[in-house]
Amino acid sequence: MTVCCRLYSVPRRCTLTNAKAVIMLLTSILIFVNVHYFWSFDRVSVALAEGMPETMACTFTQNEQRQSVFFQMKVWPALDKAVSELLPISSIVTCIVVMVVCLARGRHRGTAVYS
DSSP, rough: OOHHGGGGGGGHHHHHHHHHHHHHHHHHHHHHHHHTHHHHHOOOOOOEETTTTTTEEEEEOOOOOOOHIIIIIIIIIHHIIIIIIIIHHHHHHHHHHHHHHHHHHTTTTTTTTTO
């Protein structure tokens, strides 16, 4: 999108410092989104049948905190859908619309294509 609309500002915008900042921002967002795994899941040992050896399984935490249940059933599915589907699709559509508008106005060449 930057290359399409502002061709001459690319060397100033696409720098190593900006790339590091974007990587740190994305890392922080991913940590924020997945930090709930520390308190919402737990390892439990379960025997499938009487006399069988116990196996370890990872499951939702079994506690009396209603916030955990509310988070697991309501908040996490909505947050997961927003981060994994809605945010990427909306950002791609926004970039496509901006590129089409810039191309139609002729900003990629410095003059309008259509007079």
